[in-house]
Amino acid sequence: MSIKFQYNKTSQQRLKKQLAIRERALPTLKNKESALRVEVKRAKDEADRLDEKLHEKMKAYDDMVRLWGEFEEDLLSIKDVQLKVKKIAGVKTPVLEDIIFETKSFSLFNKPKWYLDGIAVLKELARVAIEREFFLRKMHLLDYARKKTTQKVNLYEKVQIPGYQDAIRKIKRFLEDEENLSKSSQKIVKSRKEGAA
Numbered sequence: 001m002s003i004k005f006q007y008n009k010t011s012q013q014r015l016k017k018q019l020a021i022r023e024r025a026l027p028t029l030k031n032k033e034s035a036l037r038v039e040v041k042r043a044k045d046e047a048d049r050l051d052e053k054l055h056e057k058m059k060a061y062d063d064m065v066r067l068w069g070e071f072e073e074d075l076l077s078i079k080d081v082q083l084k085v086k087k088i089a090g091v092k093t094p095v096l097e098d099i100i101f102e103t104k105s106f107s108l109f110n111k112p113k114w115y116l117d118g119i120a121v122l123k124e125l126a127r128v129a130i131e132r133e134f135f136l137r138k139m140h141l142l143d144y145a146r147k148k149t150t151q152k153v154n155l156y157e158k159v160q161i162p163g164y165q166d167a168i169r170k171i172k173r174f175l176e177d178e179e180n181l182s183k184s185s186q187k188i189v190k191s192r193k194e195g196a197a
Helices: 009-060 062-068 115-196
Strands: 076-088 091-103
Touching (some): 009 076, 076 115
Antiparallel strands (some): 076 091
């Protein structure tokens, strides 16, 4: 990235201010990046744990597959998923608060007695699956924010800060050279005046 500047003190001061802003922001960005990295790992671990839990629960009910054929599919539905938003390192992430299920009324006398247990099992499986999806979504949101923060850290650290430092150095050398030339020309003029006098 080439930084546009002029060879004067005003431009030098402006570049110094921009450099100071980036140098002050860099540690904060690095801290944000590491915090996001930790949160991404935590969300991924939790999603993996819930995935395992879901598979274990599904496997535990494999021997009851024949019974599920008798179960009415529309008996249980999800009415609402309540969530709140939590900020993690400046990133808004969803947090599951509650899942509201709606059970269609049915006759306990006309249906098998395991229906109530079946409803409880379905609620538990649905809760674990939804929770897992929330953690996966949280992981993706945090990972995206982490990637953006990493890009900004790299931009500051590897491009902008060295670019500003280089530009300031060039201006400083130019101004020093200009000053030295001015002093040299003043000495030459002075020595000529003394020689003429």
